[in-house]
Amino acid sequence: MAEGIRIENLVKTYGQGDTAVHALRGVNMSVAKGEVVGLIGPSGSGKSTLLKCLGAVIEPTSGRMTIGDRVIYDDGWKVGDLRALRRDLIGFIFQAPYLIPFLDVTDNVALLPMLAGKPNAEARKEARDLLEALDVAHRAAAMPSQLSGGEQQRVAIARALVNRPPVILADEPTAPLDSVRALAVVDLLNTMARQFETAIIVVTHDEKIIPTFRRLYNIRDGVTVEEGPAGSLGSDGAGKS
Amino acid sequence: MISLAGRDILHGWGKFVLTGVGLGLLIGVTLSMAGVYRGMIDDAQALLDNSGADLWVVQKDTLGPYAEPSSLNEDTERPIRAMAGVDRAAGVTYLTMQIAHRGKDVRVMVVGAEVTQPGEPGQPPYLMAGRRIVQGHYEAVADVKTGFAIGDQVKVRRNTYRIVGLTSRMVSSGGDPMLFLSLKDAQEAQFEKDADAIVRQRARTASSPALNPPGNPAVAEAVNAAQASSTNVNAVLVTVAPSADADAVAAAIRRWQRVTVYTRAQMEEILVDKMIANSARQIGMFLVILAIVSAAIVAFIIYTMTIGKIREIAVLKLIGTRNRTIAGMILQQALGLGLIGFAVGKIAATFWAPFFPKYVLLLPADSVRGFFAVMAICALASLLAIHAALKVDPAEAIGG
């Protein structure tokens, strides 16, 4: 499979001198297009920090990062407009859906292509097609506050997908859901990853879904350890349920 | 691209409109204050216009007759009338007083004017109803704002007058409606002493060897007669011939008579720049305070609205919304608030203007100025919220 995102030896140090926090000490990771990987690790291990670096909202200290064959970071940003990078190459899914409360479902999704300069009608068409694929098309005209939690999360997934980004970063996307819904979301992410050829990284604590990942990265003290299929996890038992 | 500001406003329109209405009432008060000021200027101008005069001849070195007391002998008018370039000249008296009418006190400015011939300066230039004063005595023409009706009897000092005509927009510079009497009647009202004072004056004359020389009683009688009647006026109003230059005529009068002469422009300066100046400053202060209060309200509301959306703003930034778009959204909301406020304010000011006791003149130009001021204030007030929004870190959307 084609490469989605690759990071090599990524280092992030917060602060300097005595108060420096070495959040990431050389992280290596590679996710192919169409693949969903899990990222787990104890509290304070650097998961959110890694996600922020991948999402280009904080600057790493050193290392290298590529999306497809584009070099994004190589001991410094290699793209001028990080905002456009986030808009076009990275989709975000959060723990809470964080939909824009004053836009209806369609426009919540259509906003991204609109921000990228597409005409409203075209953007809405893309949004509706995606809502269809995610099975929430019947709620297309509703306001976010009128949706159930699961529906909201699916709209959020549609929003992350709509610009067809090569990478999607998901931060605890199943935390508020019960296990049936949580597993459904993971299924959905797998389907979407294949359908839209997207590399999806899912940060999670969620014991219910950890066994479903074919590949897991376990991050400890700022260093990633790649682990095989979830079933073969070591003695920490993170994958056993 | 859709209008984020518009969608947000529609989403929470109730709160938005309520705030706009509150702001609007404040703006209405502001517009009314400006209207009160314009009304004062307009009253002053109406006073000058309606006097029909080109020149005001007053007691030497006074700012009379409206801004300071001035007293001239009415005979001053005669030589003036004979001067080259002078068309007409007529004495007038002005006296602001309270008149009891149907159990209420009405504050009026009693004007004594030459009524013997129509068209003399000082007379009301037009009547809404009734007729001019034709008898030398005991007839009056009133401004409608006095509330008097034709046929009413009103008592001014010791005499009773019948209202024979009504006029309008005839007010003093303070906004008091005018009551016109013949010059003789008005002089009596203004300068004549009451019975007690006359008795005392007579006693004084009688006991003074100079005014009541023994063996010559005619002297005291003459003195008493001279003291009892008054031939003073407050000013002589002059119109100049169409061909003559008012400034030149004024200069000529100044040269030959020991009086002070004001032209229309000078009179306007006295009334508007000197008399109204203090009120103008007072109103100016109010306008400044109201502007600050409005700005504070808009700033507070827009700021709270923005702080309430911090998470959404972080998400918008994370998914690639430009700072410019977010600042634009907040600015548009502030301007929208201003727009509602201005519309409500304009309607409110127009609605309640007639209920003010004094003339409130809402000039379209002031509304236009007010509109731009409101927009500028709203834009300025949104800066705080914009600053807060731009400081939001997109990383906040990802959380810890």
Ligand SMILES: Nc1ncnc2c1ncn2[C@@H]1O[C@H](COP(=O)(O)OP(=O)(O)OP(=O)(O)O)[C@@H](O)[C@H]1O
């Ligand atoms: N802005 C910051 N400044 C300084 N130190 C930070 C900052 N953000 C995170 N850290 C530190 O970096 C380390 C990694 O934090 P991070 O938030 O990435 O952990 P995490 O794996 O997401 O933990 P959790 O599972 O509790 O969310 C922690 O020691 C944290 O205290």
Ligand SMILES: [Mg+2]
């Ligand atoms: Mg975290």
